[in-house]
Amino acid sequence: MADYRELWTSLNMDLEKHDQLCEVLPELYGGVYLTQENRPEGMNYFNFVVSEVHGLRIAELDKHRKEGGKVLGTFCVFVPDEVILAANAISVGLCGGSQFWVPDGEKVLPRNMCPLIKAAVGAKISGTCPYFQSCDMLVGETTCDGKKKAWEILNEYVPVHVMDLPQMKRTKDYAMWMDEIKIFIEKVEELTGNKITVDNLKKAIEVCNAKRRALKRLYNFRKITPSPISGLDALLISQISFYDDPVRFTEKVNELCDELEERAKEMKAEGKKRIMITGTPMALPNWKLHHIIENLPAEVVVEETCTGTRYFENEVDAEGETIEALIKNMADRYLNINCACFTPNDGRVEDVLRYAEEYKVDGVIYYNLSFCHTYSVEYKKVEEALKKAGIPIMNIETDYSTEDSGQIKTRVEAFLEMI
Amino acid sequence: MADYRELWTSLNMDLEKHDQLCEVLPELYGGVYLTQENRPEGMNYFNFVVSEVHGLRIAELDKHRKEGGKVLGTFCVFVPDEVILAANAISVGLCGGSQFWVPDGEKVLPRNMCPLIKAAVGAKISGTCPYFQSCDMLVGETTCDGKKKAWEILNEYVPVHVMDLPQMKRTKDYAMWMDEIKIFIEKVEELTGNKITVDNLKKAIEVCNAKRRALKRLYNFRKITPSPISGLDALLISQISFYDDPVRFTEKVNELCDELEERAKEMKAEGKKRIMITGTPMALPNWKLHHIIENLPAEVVVEETCTGTRYFENEVDAEGETIEALIKNMADRYLNINCACFTPNDGRVEDVLRYAEEYKVDGVIYYNLSFCHTYSVEYKKVEEALKKAGIPIMNIETDYSTEDSGQIKTRVEAFLEMI
Numbered sequence: 072m073a074d075y076r077e078l079w080t081s082l083n084m085d086l087e088k089h090d091q092l093c094e095v096l097p098e099l100y101g102g103v104y105l106t107q108e109n110r111p112e113g114m115n116y117f118n119f120v121v122s123e124v125h126g127l128r129i130a131e132l133d134k135h136r137k138e139g140g141k142v143l144g145t146f147c148v149f150v151p152d153e154v155i156l157a158a159n160a161i162s163v164g165l166c167g168g169s170q171f172w173v174p175d176g177e178k179v180l181p182r183n184m185c186p187l188i189k190a191a192v193g194a195k196i197s198g199t200c201p202y203f204q205s206c207d208m209l210v211g212e213t214t215c216d217g218k219k220k221a222w223e224i225l226n227e228y229v230p231v232h233v234m235d236l237p238q239m240k241r242t243k244d245y246a247m248w249m250d251e252i253k254i255f256i257e258k259v260e261e262l263t264g265n266k267i268t269v270d271n272l273k274k275a276i277e278v279c280n281a282k283r284r285a286l287k288r289l290y291n292f293r294k295i296t297p298s299p300i301s302g303l304d305a306l307l308i309s310q311i312s313f314y315d316d317p318v319r320f321t322e323k324v325n326e327l328c329d330e331l332e333e334r335a336k337e338m339k340a341e342g343k344k345r346i347m348i349t350g351t352p353m354a355l356p357n358w359k360l361h362h363i364i365e366n367l368p369a370e371v372v373v374e375e376t377c378t379g380t381r382y383f384e385n386e387v388d389a390e391g392e393t394i395e396a397l398i399k400n401m402a403d404r405y406l407n408i409n410c411a412c413f414t415p416n417d418g419r420v421e422d423v424l425r426y427a428e429e430y431k432v433d434g435v436i437y438y439n440l441s442f443c444h445t446y447s448v449e450y451k452k453v454e455e456a457l458k459k460a461g462i463p464i465m466n467i468e469t470d471y472s473t474e475d476s477g478q479i480k481t482r483v484e485a486f487l488e489m490i
Numbered sequence: 491m492a493d494y495r496e497l498w499t500s501l502n503m504d505l506e507k508h509d510q511l512c513e514v515l516p517e518l519y520g521g522v523y524l525t526q527e528n529r530p531e532g533m534n535y536f537n538f539v540v541s542e543v544h545g546l547r548i549a550e551l552d553k554h555r556k557e558g559g560k561v562l563g564t565f566c567v568f569v570p571d572e573v574i575l576a577a578n579a580i581s582v583g584l585c586g587g588s589q590f591w592v593p594d595g596e597k598v599l600p601r602n603m604c605p606l607i608k609a610a611v612g613a614k615i616s617g618t619c620p621y622f623q624s625c626d627m628l629v630g631e632t633t634c635d636g637k638k639k640a641w642e643i644l645n646e647y648v649p650v651h652v653m654d655l656p657q658m659k660r661t662k663d664y665a666m667w668m669d670e671i672k673i674f675i676e677k678v679e680e681l682t683g684n685k686i687t688v689d690n691l692k693k694a695i696e697v698c699n700a701k702r703r704a705l706k707r708l709y710n711f712r713k714i715t716p717s718p719i720s721g722l723d724a725l726l727i728s729q730i731s732f733y734d735d736p737v738r739f740t741e742k743v744n745e746l747c748d749e750l751e752e753r754a755k756e757m758k759a760e761g762k763k764r765i766m767i768t769g770t771p772m773a774l775p776n777w778k779l780h781h782i783i784e785n786l787p788a789e790v791v792v793e794e795t796c797t798g799t800r801y802f803e804n805e806v807d808a809e810g811e812t813i814e815a816l817i818k819n820m821a822d823r824y825l826n827i828n829c830a831c832f833t834p835n836d837g838r839v840e841d842v843l844r845y846a847e848e849y850k851v852d853g854v855i856y857y858n859l860s861f862c863h864t865y866s867v868e869y870k871k872v873e874e875a876l877k878k879a880g881i882p883i884m885n886i887e888t889d890y891s892t893e894d895s896g897q898i899k900t901r902v903e904a905f906l907e908m909i
Contacts, residue, residue, distance in 0.1 A: 181866040181887075183602070213657040216635045219833045220867035226834075233833060235663070238632040238654050243669060250662060414638045414652060415645075442861065447600040448639035468600075 075126045075201075078133055082204035089199045092171050093125065096356060103362045107301055111334060113327030114304055120311050124355075125201050128314060132205040135161055141263045144206035144229075145313075146191065147214055148377045148408060149236055151401045153387060154256055156275035156317070158263040163202045164313025165209070167191035168354030170471035172199070179224050180217075185440045186470040187354055188217045195228055202314060203229070208262055210255070212236050214412040215445055232258050238414055240406060249402040256398075272397050276389045282317050285324040286383035292331045293372045294430050297341055299334040300327075302348075302371025303361045309378045310355040344369040344487050345431055349423050349453065350438035351446050352377035357471060360438055363480050369487055373430040375423050376438070381408050384422075411445035419449070420456045427462050434463040434490040436483070441470045463490040494545045494620075497552055501623035508618045511590050512544065515775060522781045526720055530753060532746030533723055539730050543774075544620050547733060551624040554580055560682045563625035563648075564732075565610065566633055567796045567827060568655055570820045572806060573675055575694035575736070577682040582621045583732025584628070586610035587773030589890035591618070598643050599636075604859045605889040606773055607636045614647055621733060622648070627681055629674070631655050633831040634864055651677050657833055659825060668821040675817075691816050695808045701736050704743040705802035711750045712791045713849050716760055718753040719746075721767075721790025722780045728797045729774040763788040763906050764850055768842050768872065769857035770865050771796035776890060779857055782899050788906055792849040794842050795857070800827050803841075830864035838868070839875045846881050853882040853909040855902070860889045882909040 079086055100121055120128070132142050143155050144165040155162040167176075167190025175197040176189030194200035211222035211233040222231045234251045237244035256267050265271075289308060292299050308327075312320055346369050348360065353376065361371050374380065385407055388400040409418035427435065435457055439447050450466055457464045465486045469475055498505055519540055539547070551561050562574050563584040574581040586595075586609025594616040595608030613619035630641035630652040641650045653670045656663035675686050684690075708727060711718050727746075731739055765788050767779065772795065780790050793799065804826055807819040828838035846854065854876055858866050869885055876883045884905045888894055 179870060181863070181869075183861060184863060184867075213833065216831075216863040217867070219657060220830070220864055223834050224867070224870065233658070235657050238638060239652070244654070247666060411639070412635075414632065415642050442602060442863075444600070444603060444635040444861075444863075445639055448603075448636070448643070450600075451598060451643065 073126060075129065078130060079125075079201060081133075082129075082201055083198060084201060084204055085198040088197055089125075092169075092199050095171060096124070097122070099356060103358045104303065104307070107303065110304060111300060111327060111330050113323070113330045116323045116327075117304070117307055117311055120315060121307070128316075129201040129205060131316065132161060132163070132202075136205065136207070141207045142205050143259070143262075144203060144209045146210075146218060147212045148382050149212050149214060149405050149410070150210045150234065151252060151255070151405055152317075153272060153275040153279050153401060154252065154259050154267065156278055157267050157271040158259045158265040159271075160259065160263050160265075163206070164354075165191055165194070165200070165202055165206070166313075166352060166354035167194045167200075168310075168357035168471070170473075172197060173471060180221065183442055184217050185215075185351075185443045187352065187440055188221050190354070190471065192221055192225060195225060208232060208258075210234065214410060215443070217442070236412065237406070238412065240413060245402050245406055248406050249398050252398050252401055256394075267394065269392065269394055269397065272394065273389050276387045276397065276400075278317050278321075280386040280389065282312065282321045282324075283383040283386055285321045285328070286312060288328045289324055289331070290373065290380065290383075292328065292335060295335050295338070296345065296431060297338050297343060298370055298372050299331045299338050301365055302346075302374075303358060303365055306353060306358065306361050306371070306374065306378065307355075309374070309382065310353070312382065313355075313378075342368065344433045344490060345372045346370065347373045347375060347423070347426055347430060347432040347435045348379070348438050349375040349435055351440040351443050353438075354378065359469070359471070359473070359476065360436070360467065360479070363476060364436070364483055367480070367484055367487055369483075372432060373426050375419070375426055377410070380422070380426065381410065384408075411449045416449060420452055423453055424456060424460055427457070427460070432462070434465070434486060436486070437464060437466045439466065439468040441468055492545060494548065497549060498544075498620060500552075501548075501620055502617060503620060503623055504617040507616055508544075511588075511618050514590060515543070516541070518775060522777045523722065523726070526722065526784075529723060530719060530746060530749050532742070532749045535742045535746075536723070536726055536730055539734060540726070547735075548620040548624060550735065551580060551582070551621075555624065555626070560626040561624045562678070562681075563622060563628045565629075565637060566631045567801050568631050568633060568824055568829070569629045569653065570671060570674070570824055571736075572691060572694040572698050572820060573671065573678050573686065575697055576686045576690040577678045577684040578690075579678065579682050579684075582625070583773075584610055584613070584619070584621055584625070585732075585771060585773035586613045586619075587729075587776035587890070589892075591616060592890060599640060602861050603636050604634075604770075604862045606771065606859055607640050609773070609890065611640055611643060614644060627651060627677075629653065633829060634862070636861070655831065656825070657831065659832060664821050664825055667825050668817050671817050671820055675813075686813065688811065688813055688816065691813065692808050695806045695816065695819075697736050697740075699805040699808065701731065701740045701743075702802040702805055704740045704747065705731060707747045708743055708750070709792065709799065709802075711747065711754060714754050714757070715764065715850060716757050716762060717789055717791050718750045718757050720784055721765070721793075722777060722784055725772060725777065725780050725790070725793065725797065726774075728793070728801065729772070731801065732774075732797075761787065763852045763909060764791045765789065766792045766794060766842070766845055766849060766851040766854045767798070767857050768794040768854055770859040770862050772857070773797065778888070778890070778892070778895065779855070779886065779898070782895060783855070783902055786899070786903055786906055788902075791851060792845050794838070794845055796829070799841070799845065800829065803827075830868045835868060839871055842872055843875060843879055846876070846879070851881070853884070853905060855905070856883060856885045858885065858887040860887055
């Protein structure tokens with residue numbers, strides 16, 4: 072990575088502490104990713120993105136801001152990127168995936184809270200995440216108690232706009248969500264000074280839909296046995312989708328898919344067990360579970376998570392000649408995401424069953440970040456449905472530490488033998 | 491207690507397991523309550539209510555149901571009792587306050603979840619709570635992740651109607667809450683077969699307001715030094731308010747208050763430290779913290795909790811000549827409750843500061859049921875405000891087990907010495 076110290080200094084970062092982080096990541100990445108054999112050539116771009124994770128993209132954000140553009144940080148697949156893009160702003164996902172940030176998060180948050188939230192807050196207050204430091208505004212939502220209350224703390228450091236997501240999916244909730252999108256549009260217009268128009272919103276919808284299509288195309292290759300791409304690599308691409316330039320990212324994913332098309336013809340079955348992960352998101356650089364699974368005779372072929380299918384399934388209808396119509400289209404698409412924050416959330420159970428068939432999975436691993444109540448309570452419903460369908464399932468609740476890795480490996484091994 | 495076995499059998503209860511519960515409660519109550527010296531005469535009614543907790547009131551509910559009336563179970567101070575009363579139905583609070591029910595709750599819920607929810611669910615699925623067994627419908631709300639998802643499990647046992655509480659307090663949220671109350675009215679009308687009218691709703695508002703006034707009158711006596719009533723006794727009255735007949739309850743509280751008026755003149759200061767509890771609710775029979783505090787040279791003089799001021803502060807305006815107007819009045823009153831489920835929730839900090847002055851408290855104990863995220867994150871804001879105001883505060887996170895009682899006692903002792 073080139074020298075970005077001047078840029079980081081201008082972002083008020085804690086350089087000394089950040090150096091510690093920069094030392095850890097390449098080693099982690101090398102151990103988890105570069106040890107994989109026979110990776111697609113197209114992964115080189117994503118290797119490069121990771122190697123420049125706090126450099127090149129940050130320089131792009133910096134350039135954008137110096138030219139008068141704004142950067143918005145988000146934490147959830149419910150925040151409509153289309154609105155941000157339409158206002159010529161850049162959206163970056165800020166969920167924290169590293170144990171490195173957890174101790175700082177615990178300075179202001181209870182310890183018995185999900186590591187994703189603690190890491191995100193810790194990343195901000197420690198001044199070691201250049202993405203956080205590049206944001207002109209954060210966009211929160213009311214998808215869980217932990218995040219909802221964490222915005223109040225983050226708001227002491229950087230302005231946070233909170234979107235109130237309805238907790239159900241009745242007709243009136245779609246109307247309510249449209250209202251929230253309207254308020255968000257006003258807020259973004261105010262921040263950027265750019266008006267959202269039918270024209271720029273349609274263009275933004277197209278950009279986001281193209282990205283969704285590319286990810287769906289990628290995931291479709293994973294339906295093949297054996298998958299021409301590892302679960303680890305697919306997960307990395309999903310994680311990068313949250314902060315890379317969307318047009319370039321889409322292009323690179325499609326290039327990779329072109330390669331996978333050829334590759335799929337040459338792959339030979341190795342009898343690996345095909346695993347679905349369902350549950351809570353895995354933010355960069357959280358590769359813990361995939362790494363454990365794929366070092367055993369198994370491959371992760373689909374993630375029914377926010378860093379998986381929930382992010383790209385269903386497009387926003389670009390048809391409509393008024394802002395109101397396009398807002399309705401966005402509300403319809405986003406409120407159809409089946410997150411455990413809704414009650415009831417039967418759609419998720421249907422998704423899991425459908426993916427199990429489509430991706431021909433041998434077993435499902437329910438991944439639950441510690442203390443995430445919505446997903447942990449929902450385990451029971453998913454378990455019942457899968458058992459009824461004769462699909463094996465196991466439940467893993469874990470955080471970002473590596474202390475339980477050995478234990479998880481033993482449990483996954485036993486699960487693989489059983490299925 | 492008279493023999494209610496026939497009644498309990500008719501409610502499909504697990505009599506054997508229920509016998510175990512019936513053995514525990516009198517001993518617990520005796521040890522905590524009847525050992526208090528110099529209690530007001532008026533507490534005899536509440537002693538009686540506890541001694542008949544699974545008997546007389548259940549017989550009243552049974553009689554009501556046999557006469558065609560309905561019983562609705564609730565779990566939260568946001569559910570408007572006025573609507574239930576207006577439809578000639580009875581409302582009973584079902585939050586669980588006993589460790590007895592926790593292991594059953596943990597059969598279907600994650601262990602790292604708040605004991606109040608686990609106890610409530612455990613009470614239902616174990617068939618040992620005659621209040622649950624008497625309910626024709628439960629009314630849930632979306633005030634926290636744990637409860638929101640627990641309704642889905644309870645719904646497998648008894649119909650649950652869920653009210654979606656907005657997570658903020660903007661103008662549009664008041665309108666949304668009015669909508670939720672309208673939907674609730676329709677649901678209650680459907681269940682009971684009784685139409686809600688301006689007339690019966692006004693009468694119900696008056697009944698609920700009278701109850702609120704009686705509780706406020708009771709709490710006002712606690713502003714006197716020393717308080718003519720113990721914190722334990724006041725807590726018990728608050729707990730009983732959730733399921734006793736509201737008219738009789740109000741009468742009995744007012745009788746007690748008449749006695750307290752005389753008593754206040756005779757009380758002699760004993761130099762006890764005056765303590766405010768703020769935080770999560772204490773459902774019957776959760777007397778753990780009050781018992782610890784009041785066995786030390788201290789008295790609890792106010793609870794800024796749902797089993798305290800949040801339940802009775804502010805009345806519903808009974809003025810209005812249409813259902814719509816009365817619904818607006820209810821929405822205004824209920825949405826003004828300062829629960830940590832809102833973001834932001836600055837009103838709660840203001841309440842705590844105001845009560846600290848009004849009740850002349852020497853220190854504040856922040857009471858947090860384990861794994862309640864909204865209140866545990868909000869501790870930081872409350873702590874900052876109290877420290878700024880020079881009011882000592884300590885944080886206690888605990889559940890329903892007695893394992894940490896010794897440790898809590900030591901910590902409270904140290905806190906009392908310090909303030």
